[in-house]
Amino acid sequence: MSRRVARETALQVLFQIDFTGEVDSLEQVIEHWAKEFAVSEKNKKFTSELVEGTLKHKQDIDEKISATAHEWALDRLNTVDRNLMRLAIFEMLYYPDTPQRVTLNEAIEIAKKFGSEESGKFINGILDKLMDSSEK
Numbered sequence: 371m372s373r374r375v376a377r378e379t380a381l382q383v384l385f386q387i388d389f390t391g392e393v394d395s396l397e398q399v400i401e402h403w404a405k406e407f408a409v410s411e412k413n414k415k416f417t418s419e420l421v422e423g424t425l426k427h428k429q430d431i432d433e434k435i436s437a438t439a440h441e442w443a444l445d446r447l448n449t450v451d452r453n454l455m456r457l458a459i460f461e462m463l464y465y466p467d468t469p470q471r472v473t474l475n476e477a478i479e480i481a482k483k484f485g486s487e488e489s490g491k492f493i494n495g496i497l498d499k500l501m502d503s504s505e506k
Contacts, residue, residue: 376413377457377476379403380420381484384453393425424460431459438499450485451493458497470501 382403387393400421404414424431435455436444444452458477462470474497481489 376416379417
């Protein structure tokens with residue numbers, strides 16, 4: 371099973387947490403979505419690392435999104451785009467095992483599947499700017 375399914379599962383978890391505000395039962399939420407997507411144990415570990423890391427660095431990540439998406443307030447972004455960018459930025463900046471270009475491409479493909487018609491282009495623009503600034 372691919373890491374994309376783990377990323378998609380992490381997105382579902384982050385979406386639910388963003389929607390409900392509930393983080394106390396994080397393990398149960400991860401377990402629920404891992405079963406829903408039939409995630410292997412290896413990829414469930416990756417899902418957990420992505421979710422926990424994204425939540426741990428959420429304030430810093432949100433500041434980076436706000437600084438890069440000048441004309442968009444974070445709360446104006448749709449929930450899928452906001453959480454997918456959080457997830458991708460965590461992986462790009464704090465998870466060195468994955469090349470940034472891979473993370474960018476994965477985020478675009480996931481946006482096409484779960485986001486709006488414009489999500490892929492929007493996320494590409496924001497992440498590409500962020501990636502350029504982080505490589506300097």
